[in-house]
Amino acid sequence: GESVGLHLPTLSVQEGDNSIINCAYSNSASDYFIWYKQESGKGPQFIIDIRSNMDKRQGQRVTVLLNKTVKHLSLQIAATQPGDSAVYFCAENRGYQKVTFGIGTKLQVIP
Amino acid sequence: EAGVAQSPRYKIIEKRQSVAFWCNPISGHATLYWYQQILGQGPKLLIQFQNNGVVDDSQLPKDRFSAERLKGVDSTLKIQPAKLEDSAVYLCASSLGPGTAAYEQYFGPGTRLTVT
Numbered sequence: 425g426e427s428v429g430l431h432l433p434t435l436s437v438q439e440g441d442n443s444i445i446n447c448a449y450s451n452s453a454s455d456y457f458i459w460y461k462q463e464s465g466k467g468p469q470f471i472i473d474i475r476s477n478m479d480k481r482q483g484q485r486v487t488v489l490l491n492k493t494v495k496h497l498s499l500q501i502a503a504t505q506p507g508d509s510a511v512y513f514c515a516e517n518r519g520y521q522k523v524t525f526g527i528g529t530k531l532q533v534i535p
Numbered sequence: 536e537a538g539v540a541q542s543p544r545y546k547i548i549e550k551r552q553s554v555a556f557w558c559n560p561i562s563g564h565a566t567l568y569w570y571q572q573i574l575g576q577g578p579k580l581l582i583q584f585q586n587n588g589v590v591d592d593s594q595l596p597k598d599r600f601s602a603e604r605l606k607g608v609d610s611t612l613k614i615q616p617a618k619l620e621d622s623a624v625y626l627c628a629s630s631l632g633p634g635t636a637a638y639e640q641y642f643g644p645g646t647r648l649t650v651t
Contacts, residue, residue, distance in 0.1 A: 523580070
């Protein structure tokens with residue numbers, strides 16, 4: 425079936441280093457892909473999205489890369505900070521605001 | 536701007552009991568969503584409202600779950616009777632309405648339900 429999933433369940437990164445969180449998807453019909461950050465006890469928070477006709481988009485300290493050939497999505501966080509510690513979800517959006525979430529990767533930042 | 540409000544934040548019940556969750560969306564948001572998030576997984580959409588009408592409830596277990604948004608503002612989600620596998624965080628989210636992007640969907644803090 426159609427799904428959005430993540431390669432790694434937990435990622436530990438030294439403070440100041442760059443983080444790369446990966447995601448595989450199987451549905452080529454998505455309009456765009458989204459990354460969310462979820463801190464403990466809170467709801468998901470939008471980070472950045474990318475339309476399916478793009479291959480790269482940059483935000484503040486974050487970059488999302490989309491490789492449609494291999495159906496792979498990644499989130500790069502530059503100069504990772506302790507406040508970046510959270511669970512990160514990739515998700516897909518196909519019409520009428522319907523968002524389908526993947527499993528999630530826990531990012532642990534080591535001071 | 537106030538965010539999406541949910542109550543209660545935590546609830547513990549025994550199986551076969553009933554429970555209800557309440558959500559107050561951001562003022563002016565026409566679209567309201569309920570998600571179920573089981574520990575270690577991503578949120579799963581249960582039901583989506585546009586004003587007081589249901590847009591999508593394809594993943595709502597209708598034999599035990601019900602939701603309403605009678606006046607197009609607040610919403611309640613009910614489980615009756617609860618099962619052990621219903622233990623999860625129930626998230627409410629809202630957005631302005633049709634045509635808005637996913638990043639304009641704002642989530643509340645959720646209600647953590649434990650069924651014993």
